Amino acid sequence: MNKIWLVTQREYLTRVKNKTFILTTLLTPLGILVFMAAVVLVMSTGSDKVKVINVYDPTLLLENELKTRDNLTFKFSNESLDAQKELYKEKKINGILEIPALTDSLASKYVYKYHSDDQLAMDETYAIESAIGKKIRNYKLKKLNIDSNTLKNLDTDVSAEPVTILADKKISSITTIVSSVLGGVVGYAMFFIILFYGMQVMRSVMEEKINRIVEVLISSLKPFELMMGKVIGVGLVGLTQIGIWLILMPIIYIIGAALFGINPDSMGAMNTGNIPMEDIAMSSQDKIGQIFLEIRAMNWWLILPLTLFYFLAGYFAYSALFAAIGSAVGEDINEANSLTLPVMMPLMFSMYIGISAVNAPDSSLAVWSSMIPLLSSIVMPVRLPFDPPWWQIAISVVSLVIFSIFLVWLAARIYRVGILMYGKKASFKELSKWIFYKG
Amino acid sequence: MNVLSLQNVVKAYANHIAVNDVSFDVKAGSIFGLLGPNGAGKTSLIRIITTITAADSGKIFLNDHPLNHLHPNEIGYMPEERGLYKKMKVGEQLLYLAQLKGLSSKDAKIKLRNWLEKFEILSWWDKKIGDLSKGMSQKVQFIATVVHDPSLIILDEPFSGLDPINANLIKDEIYQLKEKGASILFSTHRMEQVEEICEDIVLINKGKILLYGGVDKIKNDFKEHLFSVKYNGNLPESISDHNYLIVSKTANEIVFKAGVDQTSNDLLRNLINSHVNIVSFNEIMPSLNEIFIKIVESNNE
Numbered sequence: 001m002n003k004i005w006l007v008t009q010r011e012y013l014t015r016v017k018n019k020t021f022i023l024t025t026l027l028t029p030l031g032i033l034v035f036m037a038a039v040v041l042v043m044s045t046g047s048d049k050v051k052v053i054n055v056y057d058p059t060l061l062l063e064n065e066l067k068t069r070d071n072l073t074f075k076f077s078n079e080s081l082d083a084q085k086e087l088y089k090e091k092k093i094n095g096i097l098e099i100p101a102l103t104d105s106l107a108s109k110y111v112y113k114y115h116s117d118d119q120l121a122m123d124e125t126y127a128i129e130s131a132i133g134k135k136i137r138n139y140k141l142k143k144l145n146i147d148s149n150t151l152k153n154l155d156t157d158v159s160a161e162p163v164t165i166l167a168d169k170k171i172s173s174i175t176t177i178v179s180s181v182l183g184g185v186v187g188y189a190m191f192f193i194i195l196f197y198g199m200q201v202m203r204s205v206m207e208e209k210i211n212r213i214v215e216v217l218i219s220s221l222k223p224f225e226l227m228m229g230k231v232i233g234v235g236l237v238g239l240t241q242i243g244i245w246l247i248l249m250p251i252i253y254i255i256g257a258a259l260f261g262i263n264p265d266s267m268g269a270m271n272t273g274n275i276p277m278e279d280i281a282m283s284s285q286d287k288i289g290q291i292f293l294e295i296r297a298m299n300w301w302l303i304l305p306l307t308l309f310y311f312l313a314g315y316f317a318y319s320a321l322f323a324a325i326g327s328a329v330g331e332d333i334n335e336a337n338s339l340t341l342p343v344m345m346p347l348m349f350s351m352y353i354g355i356s357a358v359n360a361p362d363s364s365l366a367v368w369s370s371m372i373p374l375l376s377s378i379v380m381p382v383r384l385p386f387d388p389p390w391w392q393i394a395i396s397v398v399s400l401v402i403f404s405i406f407l408v409w410l411a412a413r414i415y416r417v418g419i420l421m422y423g424k425k426a427s428f429k430e431l432s433k434w435i436f437y438k439g
Numbered sequence: 440m441n442v443l444s445l446q447n448v449v450k451a452y453a454n455h456i457a458v459n460d461v462s463f464d465v466k467a468g469s470i471f472g473l474l475g476p477n478g479a480g481k482t483s484l485i486r487i488i489t490t491i492t493a494a495d496s497g498k499i500f501l502n503d504h505p506l507n508h509l510h511p512n513e514i515g516y517m518p519e520e521r522g523l524y525k526k527m528k529v530g531e532q533l534l535y536l537a538q539l540k541g542l543s544s545k546d547a548k549i550k551l552r553n554w555l556e557k558f559e560i561l562s563w564w565d566k567k568i569g570d571l572s573k574g575m576s577q578k579v580q581f582i583a584t585v586v587h588d589p590s591l592i593i594l595d596e597p598f599s600g601l602d603p604i605n606a607n608l609i610k611d612e613i614y615q616l617k618e619k620g621a622s623i624l625f626s627t628h629r630m631e632q633v634e635e636i637c638e639d640i641v642l643i644n645k646g647k648i649l650l651y652g653g654v655d656k657i658k659n660d661f662k663e664h665l666f667s668v669k670y671n672g673n674l675p676e677s678i679s680d681h682n683y684l685i686v687s688k689t690a691n692e693i694v695f696k697a698g699v700d701q702t703s704n705d706l707l708r709n710l711i712n713s714h715v716n717i718v719s720f721n722e723i724m725p726s727l728n729e730i731f732i733k734i735v736e737s738n739n740e
Contacts, residue, residue, distance in 0.1 A: 003539060010535050014527065212522030216583070219489040219516040220539040222508070420491070433453075438495070 003221040007229020008236065011204065015237045025241050029248040033256045051094045051124075054084050059101040061139070066131050072124060085115065094118065097128065102136065105143050110136060178294040179385035180358045186307060187354035187382040194315050194377075195347060197238040198322040202336065204230055205326030205419070214419045223416035228408075231319045235312070298385060307381045309397065314377025317404040318347060320411035327418030328426035328434075335426060342428075350378040361386035371396045373403030410435060441500070442467045442591050442622040443488065448497035450483055457483035458494070459646035465591070465622050465639070470613065472637035472654075473626040474727075476735055480646040481626050482519070485593055488624075489516045502590060512541040515589035519596045519626075521580050525569035529560075532568060533583055540587035547586065554582045558608070574605050581609060585616060592616060593624045598632060610636070630728035642731065644738050654727065661730045664697040665723035666706055671716040683709075694723070 095116030357366035
């Protein structure tokens with residue numbers, strides 16, 4: 001036990017003290033922030049030149065109304081089009097918006113003209129088009145004698161109110177959305193973390209074998225102790241890195257927001273693809289509040305420890321397998337690639353099942369694979385926010401524990417032979433023989 | 440007292456027997472040679488003694504106790520294929536290896552300082568192994584092998600890759616460790632080193648013991664009763680009348696082969712009586728190298 005701890009310490013400290021580790025750990029959140037800031041900047045800046053556009057609207061369709069934007073000024077002018085074109089030639093204006101008369105008052109199509117050698121930016125076009133669209137709509141309403149209130153009454157906001165029959169708890173329509181996002185994020189994160197740190201274990205094993213230090217080591221401690229120390233050490237590095245990110249992200253976000261003036265609204269604008277906020281602003285305040293309520297209402301006392309459990313069990317099983325593969329290969333990284341493929345398969349498979357489980361958490365595929373060991377380590381955490389029945393969790397936990405212990409045992413059998421085996425081409429046939437080697 | 444005792448040890452792999460009924464004892468405070476050609480089973484045997492693998496049958500005792508999981512702390516092992524973490528610093532690495540052998544961090548630090556000072560390499564403490572030359576990292580490896588004061592030190596080809604100066608340094612250390620009471624099991628196929636250092640040897644080939652005993656006794660057993668005589672002046676004609684077979688003759692040296700019942704005294708007496716001007720008189724002892732080649736070749740036939 002003491003020796004496992006020594007190995008764990010070494011694996012942990014040499015990694016954590018490594019410059020690359022420190023840099024990636026500290027710079028990744030910063031990098032993400034810079035990236036997001038850059039995206040926000042790119043999305044929010046339109047044209048940086050001041051533009052003056054004349055609007056030629058002889059039929060007063062726009063009723064002399066078009067909102068001026070930051071760098072864009074609209075001037076209504078009744079001068080003839082030719083006279084305005086002269087202004088364009090003198091470079092006094094950047095373009096002329098020609099609003100033709102609405103000939104067919106009920107036409108479903110309307111075309112306006114923009115006279116200029118330059119094109120309008122996307123958001124400018126969008127603003128103009130929605131302004132004209134609104135005017136035409138109002139015009140049509142009047143023409144058809146429809147009261148705008150009457151029209152409003154035609155629209156119905158349909159949403160479902162889930163009501164449980166047996167379970168005694170409240171769920172709202174947002175519960176499903178929040179659960180889906182949460183499940184999806186957890187599923188993806190588990191996949192990448194297990195894969196990334198599992199590979200690190202494999203590389204560490206290969207390094208010791210290539211270095212030949214492994215023979216000195218196992219004359220001091222059992223191969224199993226060496227393998228477990230390694231797996232635990234790398235796992236702790238992973239937890240440390242994730243922990244630091246979880247702390248750093250909000251801090252850097254707050255600092256960043258203060259420095260660059262990024263506010264959540266502009267982030268929101270980015271996500272909604274520049275649709276004017278006012279359209280959703282009304283309900284979004286409520287919704288955000290509701291989301292927080294939902295998040296708070298989740299059974300965190302169950303979800304958090306169980307997610308951690310599934311992560312640990314999955315990580316142990318997979319990284320032990322990666323260690324076994326690392327012990328079998330030695331120098332040839334290509335050989336490692338062909339051997340890791342079968343281990344990657346259940347991992348990738350379970351991630352895809354996990355993603356589909358977000359949409360259908362109670363499908364038989366999701367239910368079964370959340371109880372099958374190895375698959376369950378990713379699929380079940382995805383289902384956890386959806387409150388799966390306790391017996392499914394129980395079966396899943398017990399089977400995963402038993403199977404993980406079995407896999408670690410199996411991997412250790414291969415590992416102890418593999419680390420001392422040189423010059424033999426590692427194949428699965430060979431590996432399975434090693435399992436049965438005595439002492 | 441024996442530091443190590445092997446009794447009828449057998450280890451078989453899928454398609455060959457690596458160690459076949461091997462028994463020998465290593466006396467406490469002695470230097471013992473484990474000899475054999477490549478693939479003879481030396482490494483398999485060492486891995487069994489270091490508890491890396493287990494024997495299929497037979498008994499092994501370390502300091503009179505059956506080999507158990509605590510014993511690795513009493514053994515220092517330097518494998519033929521040297522290896523250290525290239526990216527770790529000398530100090531941290533030695534500290535880690537010493538702690539794996541059961542030393543506390545505090546004890547390990549004190550002992551390591553002494554060793555590094557002894558080898559005049561204390562300034563390397565913060566150097567990375569990858570930046571050291573091969574000879575330098577060999578010194579570090581040697582320290583890692585002996586820092587925990589093992590009662591049995593197993594050295595597999597300890598001098599390979601060392602220049603004569605560093606080889607002598609290590610050799611002196613081996614003698615000093617022996618003086619302090621440690622036993623050294625020395626695995627090699629370099630016979631001249633064995634002859635110089637070892638008191639007892641075991642020679643194995645194809646997993647089996649071919650020879651086992653004290654170096655002097657083995658040499659005695661294999662001697663061919665050859666005597667070399669160096670002389671001045673002329674040899675008398677009558678020298679060929681004696682009952683000795685003349686193996687070779689040069690201007691100032693003659694080699695006789697004596698019969699089984701003839702002693703060196705008889706030969707010497709005859710030479711004196713023949714008025715030979717003797718400068719030196721030696722019995723020619725076989726070198727271990729000759730014995731090794733002779734035995735292994737006849738075994739392989």
